Amino acid sequence: MIEILSDTALATVQDLGRTGALNWGVGTSGAMDPLALAAGNLLLGNAAGDAAIEIQVFPFAVRVHADCAFALTGADCAARMDEQTLLPWWSGMARAGQTLRLGLPVATAWPASRAYLCLAGGIDVPEMLGSRSTQLRGAFGGYAGRALRQGDLLRAGRPGGDVNGFGAVPPALAMPLQQDGLPAIRVLRAAEYDRYTPASHAAFWGEAWRITPQSDRYGYRLAGPSLTPIAPIELRSHGIVPGVIQVPHGGQPIVQMRDAQPSGGYPKIGTIIEADLWRLGQAPIGSRFRFLETDWATALAARDANEAWLAGLGRLANLQRLGAAAA
Amino acid sequence: MTLPPVDIARISEWLAASGLTALELRGPGCHLRLRQDRGTVTPMEAPSARQVVTSPGIGRFLTTHPLHSTPLAPEGSVVALGQIIALLQIDALLMPVTAPAGSVLAAVLAEPGEIVGYGTPLLELHPIAE
Structure with missing residues (x-):
C-alpha cells in the first residue's frame, strides 16, 4: 500500500483505456504512453494492461506502507527510494517506511514528460465499464473517479514478495522515429483532408509543429503554419477518437488525446496512428515534431511492432523471474 | 575434493581449443578460474x-x-x-x-x-x- 504525499492534482490511475464504451458517449481515457505502462507491468509479471499511476506534474512523492514490488517507467525523473537513486525503466522492492520521490524529468536521449508507477498485481481499484482508467469527465473509474490527492491510499493487487530489480530499454530507443532532425508521428489522411488547399497540405507534412502550453490529456493544441480549407467547412458533430487531428477556424490544429470527448464538429485533416500515440503522449510542451504520412498497412505493421516489442520484453522478464526463483 | 593437476591441464587444453575466453568451475572445496587469450590459458588470480x-x-x-x-x-x-x-x-x-x-x-x-x-x-x- 502506498500513500500519496504530493498535492498535485494531475496524477491519475490509468490502464490501457476504456475501449468499447464510445457508443455510450464514454471516452477511452487510459495511459498517454501505453507502452511505458505496459512495460512497467511486464517487468513485474503483471498483465500488460494492469492499472498504474500516471504522473505528469513533478516533483511527486509517495510513502510506502507495506512491502511491494514496483516499477517506474516513462519519463526519467531521477527517482529516489529514500536516499538510493533509481535507474529509469527499472523495477525493485519498495519497503514499508520508505519514500519514493520523483523529480522533474531530466534531459536524456529521449525527452519525455510522463512517468508511470506500477505495483505488483496492478493498482487495486474497481473495474468500471471494462477498465480501471480514471474517466475525469464522467467522474468515475480510477481512484474515486478523480485525480489523486495528498493522503490517498492505494493498494497493490499483489503486495509482499521479494524481487531483484531489473529494467527495460525504453522503446523510444529500440523504435526511434525521426524526420529531418525532429521526432516524427505517423498520420493517416482523414475525411476532410481533400478539402484543404495544396499549400496547407504541403505545410502540414513539410513544416515542424510545436506543442503549445494549451495541451493536456484532453488534447494538444499545436502551433505552426495556418491550415486553410478551399471553402468554409461546416459539419454536424460526429464521433471522434484519440489521435484525430482537427482544424478549428483559426487554422491551428488540435490533436485529440486520451481524455478526448467522444464527439466533435471540427473538420479532420488527419489521424495519428494508434501505434504512435505514445510518442506524442510523451512529447514535452514546447517541443517540436513533424507529421509523417503513412498508410493503413504501415499503421497495422507499427501496431504489430509495438506488440512484438512488448511480447519480447514480457518473455525475457518472465525468464528472468523464473531464473531468480530457481536460484 | 581438489582437482588433480592433470585434470587442470586437460581442462586448459579444452579451453584453448574451444574459443571461449574464460572458464569457471566450482565444486565442493575447489574453485578453478581460467582465462584464455589466443590459445594461451592462464589461471585467473585467486x-x-x-x-x-x-x-x-x-x-x-x-x-x-x-x-x-x-x-x-x-x-x-x-x-x-x-x-x-x-x-x-x-x-x-x-x-x-x-x-x-x-x-x-x-x-x-x-x-x-x-x-x-x-x-x-x-x-x-x-x-x-x-
Whole structure:
C-alpha cells in the first residue's frame, strides 16, 4: 500500500483505456504512453494492461506502507527510494517506511514528460465499464473517479514478495522515429483532408509543429503554419477518437488525446496512428515534431511492432523471474 | 575434493581449443578460474583484495544506462555494496551488474557495447584505501 504525499492534482490511475464504451458517449481515457505502462507491468509479471499511476506534474512523492514490488517507467525523473537513486525503466522492492520521490524529468536521449508507477498485481481499484482508467469527465473509474490527492491510499493487487530489480530499454530507443532532425508521428489522411488547399497540405507534412502550453490529456493544441480549407467547412458533430487531428477556424490544429470527448464538429485533416500515440503522449510542451504520412498497412505493421516489442520484453522478464526463483 | 593437476591441464587444453575466453568451475572445496587469450590459458588470480566482477550471463555489456551519457560508475569511483555498476542488455531487458563489496572501481575490463558471455571478466574492483 502506498500513500500519496504530493498535492498535485494531475496524477491519475490509468490502464490501457476504456475501449468499447464510445457508443455510450464514454471516452477511452487510459495511459498517454501505453507502452511505458505496459512495460512497467511486464517487468513485474503483471498483465500488460494492469492499472498504474500516471504522473505528469513533478516533483511527486509517495510513502510506502507495506512491502511491494514496483516499477517506474516513462519519463526519467531521477527517482529516489529514500536516499538510493533509481535507474529509469527499472523495477525493485519498495519497503514499508520508505519514500519514493520523483523529480522533474531530466534531459536524456529521449525527452519525455510522463512517468508511470506500477505495483505488483496492478493498482487495486474497481473495474468500471471494462477498465480501471480514471474517466475525469464522467467522474468515475480510477481512484474515486478523480485525480489523486495528498493522503490517498492505494493498494497493490499483489503486495509482499521479494524481487531483484531489473529494467527495460525504453522503446523510444529500440523504435526511434525521426524526420529531418525532429521526432516524427505517423498520420493517416482523414475525411476532410481533400478539402484543404495544396499549400496547407504541403505545410502540414513539410513544416515542424510545436506543442503549445494549451495541451493536456484532453488534447494538444499545436502551433505552426495556418491550415486553410478551399471553402468554409461546416459539419454536424460526429464521433471522434484519440489521435484525430482537427482544424478549428483559426487554422491551428488540435490533436485529440486520451481524455478526448467522444464527439466533435471540427473538420479532420488527419489521424495519428494508434501505434504512435505514445510518442506524442510523451512529447514535452514546447517541443517540436513533424507529421509523417503513412498508410493503413504501415499503421497495422507499427501496431504489430509495438506488440512484438512488448511480447519480447514480457518473455525475457518472465525468464528472468523464473531464473531468480530457481536460484 | 581438489582437482588433480592433470585434470587442470586437460581442462586448459579444452579451453584453448574451444574459443571461449574464460572458464569457471566450482565444486565442493575447489574453485578453478581460467582465462584464455589466443590459445594461451592462464589461471585467473585467486580472489583476494582485488576482485574481478564477471558477467552473470550472455548479453551486451553496458557501463552507461542507454538513456544517459555519464557512466553508472566511472573508473576510480568508490562504489557501495549492491550498487549497480554496469548493465547487461538482453534485447529489451537490462540486468544489473552490482558491486559485491564496497570498493573502488579500478578498471573496466570488457569493451562497453560488446557482447559478453557468462563469466567474462567485466570490471576490476580494489579495496578502498585505508
